[in-house]
Amino acid sequence: MNKNILEILEFDKVRSLLEPLVVTEQGKKELQGISPMVELSRIQQAFDELKDMAELFVHYPHFTLGATQEIGPAMRRLDLEADLNITELLAVKRVLTVSKELADFYANLENVQLRQLDTLFEKIETFPNLQGALMAVHDGGFIEDFASEELLKIRRQIQEKESQVRQVLQDLLKTKADMLSDTLLASRNGRNVLPVKNTYRNRVAGIVHDISSSGSTVYIEPRAVVSLNEEVTHLRAEERHEIARILREMSRLLRPHIGIIGNNAWIIGHLDLVRAKHLFARAYDAVVPALSDRQDIAFLNVRHPLISNPVANDLTFGSQLKVIVMTGPNTGGKTIMLKTLGLTHLMAQSGLPILADKGSRVAVFNEIFADIGDEQSIEQSLSTFSSHMTHIVEIMKHADENSLVLFDELGAGTDPQEGASLAMAILDDLRLRGIKTMATTHYPELKAYGIETPEVENASMEFDTDSLRPTYRFMQGVPGRSNAFEIARRLGLAEIIIQSAKDWTDTDSDVNRVIERLEKQTVESRKRLDHIRDVEQENLKMNRVLRKLYDELNRERENLLNKARVEAQEIVDLALSESEDILKNLHEQASLKPHQIIEAKSQLKKLAPNVVDLSKNKVLKKAKAERAAKVGDEILVTAYGQRGTLINQLKDGRWEAQVGLIKMTLKRDEFGLIKAEKDNQPQQKQVHVVKKTSGKGPRARLDLRGKRYEEAMQELDEFIDQALLNNMSQVDIVHGIGTGVIREAVTKYLRRNRNVKEFGYAPQNAGGSGCTIVTFK
Structure with missing residues (x-):
């Protein structure tokens, strides 16, 4: 996209709004290079990254990155077999540290579904070994003692020698105090020296390094420490040599990983930029718009990002609409609306959020052209009209159906009649070529052009005639009025003059009345729309309140149900305990009388609690x-x-x-x-069953055919007990004929049972010797 449009619409100022939000030098470098894209897929990818970052902030609102420095030059030096210095190594160390932090953050990420950023996180590689080696480079800008054993040895020797020098000088300060002009040591040329009075300079043997400006003090390095200082100087040289070797070794370790480390640095910078975009969106109430591939534009409450307290406006520029003509007086905001349309598209095509409401749509243009402002050129001896026309000619040459064209005061600077005709001809040519165009003009002739021509629509900026001030409200579909007569009347111009002016003008008063009526309808519609939006917001608030109350009621209901479950479990446990006691007492008695069985059954029935009707709070009848x-x-x-x-x-x-x-x-x-x-x-x-009972009732027949002996005897014992408890006077037991083992076992069992009155085989038509009928006492 041409750079001229970026300057006209002040896109650099938009970039400057994001700059304070970027914390890495890599991110700032990418921000400076950000520009509008024309590939729909790349723009959508940028929007998806921004949505991912918003999702990330929902679960991790304090997500941040560590500050890093640019390492591109350092990587190029490594590639050229050069060794890095301490500053460059610190920058690389910082990149590796932040890479490790981001990799750990992504590894512990939960409950977040990412669409685009996950691929960036996954491409980050960590180098624990390199991080360990670079720990020897202190953040203060020096090499740590533990970088090598040789360096540690040299530095210890330096400390020892320097300690000896200080000790010798301290002794001289005491013994020759009367010869010194000061009791403190001084430093000259990197050496510790004594400040000796000039009269005693020959009394102190050593090397003179300096003389005070007055000549009264001579700075002497005593001969006793000269040899020690020479040794220190030699050790310092060895230290520098060892540090250079360490830096060379660290550079050698980094060199095989130049590409990966550089890629990590780019990912960090890119994530930082995406984070800055999200913070910008939060600060300016910006949103990620939908992308249209049919040049269908819809802005809801769009605002200009570089204006303080901008007025929000709706703008619809459908795919079938080719030209919008804005008419009306100056200072009404027409140029700002024109720039808002262009700048909003530059931001969107650069992957930035736009200052609008959710539901907004933007188109993708290969080029955006604009002729805005006074382009009068003294150097080229061009008038305003000539300068504008020169620019318009260039635009007409290069614009096509994938372009957006913005004209401010089209046809101005020449004869009004000719200017109006020329403006209509230019707009009609662009319309026929299918090029989306928005233009502002003062010419009333273009109002009729906007009404009569297909694919063209009028628009204007609202003007409050009561306060004589523009409201900066965009009114689409309504042509503008100059309001000159009304303004002059309110400012005090005599009515006779105003009437005379009306007589001189050939303005169609009927058209003005129609426009005035359209303006009133538009204002009324906007008020209704604002009211609907207010009601919608109230409904959203009420919905949130009701949702909260619903959740609270659900929680309270669940708490009550849990409490009821606990109480019911306690009742069941109590009933089971008491029933076990009743059954235990029954088993302990040697013989059971009928009235005892009946009494035990009544006790078991009393264990069942009454059912309560919660709606009426009473026991069911x-x-x-x-x-x-x-x-x-x-x-x-x-x-x-x-x-x-x-x-x-x-x-x-x-x-x-x-x-x-x-x-x-x-x-x-x-x-x-x-x-x-x-x-x-x-x-x-x-x-009609009078009484319900829970569980299965007792059986009147027991079938033991096919059972094993032990299993058959256990079932027989339980069956007889249940029959007795339920006051059954007679039951039958089907055991079959077979080998006769089960039949004989049943017979022996019934003979031993004292509650059996009599038993015998069933009639031939009811089973014969394969079935035994038992009668109880």
Whole structure:
């Protein structure tokens, strides 16, 4: 894209807004090189990286990078077989350190789905060995003693010699204090010297290094320390030589990894720039727009990034719309709106967030051309019109259907009639070539052009005639009015003069009234839209509040359910404990009387808690009582779901019932009557169970065929116990004929059981010797 548009729309100032947010020199270098892209995929990749960074900040709001320096020149020196100095090694060391921090951060990343940044994190390589070697380079800019044994040895010798020098000089300070002009040591030419009075200079043997400006003091290096200082100087040279060797060795270690280290530095800088973009978006309420490949532009509350407190406007530039013509007076904000359109696209195509609301769309242009501002050239002897026209000619040559063209005051600087005609001809040529164009003008003729020409739309900037100030509100679809007569009237110009001016002008008053009506409708529509947005925000707030309350209610409900579960478990545990005690007492008694069994069953039934109706907070009532039972009624034994017939009522209120081949003694609440109810359908029997019982009822028949001996005996014992507990008077046991082992075992068991009244084989039509019918006492 041409550099001229970047200067006209002040894209450099946008870059300067991001510069304080970048912490690495690599990131700043990339920021300075950032420019609009024309490949849709590259722009989308930049937007995806920005979305990833926003997602990263949701879970890690304090994500940051360590500051690093530029290492490009150092890497090139290494590639040329040169050795790095301490400063360059420190820069490389910092890059390796930050690389390790980012790699560790990515390894511990949780609950974040990245679309683009994951590939960058994965390409970072760490070098623990190199980091360990570079630890010898101190951040203060010197080589540590532990860099090598030789360096440590040399420095210890230097310390010893310097200590001896200081000791000798301290002794001389004491013994020759009367010959010295000061009691402190001085330093000249890197040597420690004594400040000797000039009158005693011949009394102190040594080398004179300096004389004070007054000549009263001579700085002498005593002969006693000259040899020691020479040794120190020699050791310093050895130290420099050893440091140079260490730097050479470190450079040798780094040289095979030039490419990877350089790539790490680039990744760090790129992540830093993406982070800066996200911080910019947060600071300026910017968003990542959608990309359109059909030149479909939609800006929602778009703002110019370089203006303090800018007015937000909506701008729709659909794919079928080719030209927007803005008319109206000066100082209304037309040029700013023009620049906002261009600069917003430059930012978006550079991968930057734009100052607009979510839902905004931008197009991708190969070129953006603009003719904005006064281009009068004194050096070239060009008038304003000539200068503008020269620029417009160049634009017309190079613009195509993938370009965006911006004209400010098109056709200005010449005869109004000719200028208007020329402006319409230029716009119509661009329209026919399918080039998106936005232009501002004062010419009223272009209003009619915007209304009558397809693919062209009028627009204007709102002007408040009450305050005589522009509102900087963009009104799309409404041509602008000059408002000159109204402004003059409010400023106090005589009405007779204003009326005379109206008589002189040929302005169509009907058109102005239509425009005024359109302006009012546009303002009213904007107010309604603002109200809708306010209501939408209130709804969003209310939705968040309701969501919060809903979550709290769910948590409270869950807490209550958990509490109820705990209480229910306690009840179940208590019931199980008591039932175990009841059963234990039953087993401990040698013989069980019928009334004892009945009493134990009633105790077990009492363990079941009452069911509470939570909606009414009361105990549910039992089912309605049925009519009185009588002999001959058909019944359903609720304990095990068998049909039967009542055959007799005993004196104690219990009933005898015939259930299949078994005669049973039942209490009234242990069976339900089967009665017929009439409905619209033919009469049919419907079963009504009076009482529900939990679990499976007792069985009246036990089938032992195919069982092993031990298994059959265990099931037989449990079956007889259940039959006795349920007051069953008769049961049958199917054991089959087979080898007779199970049949004999059943017979022996029944003989030993004191609760068995009698038993015998079933009739031939009911199983014969393969089935034993048992009657209880």
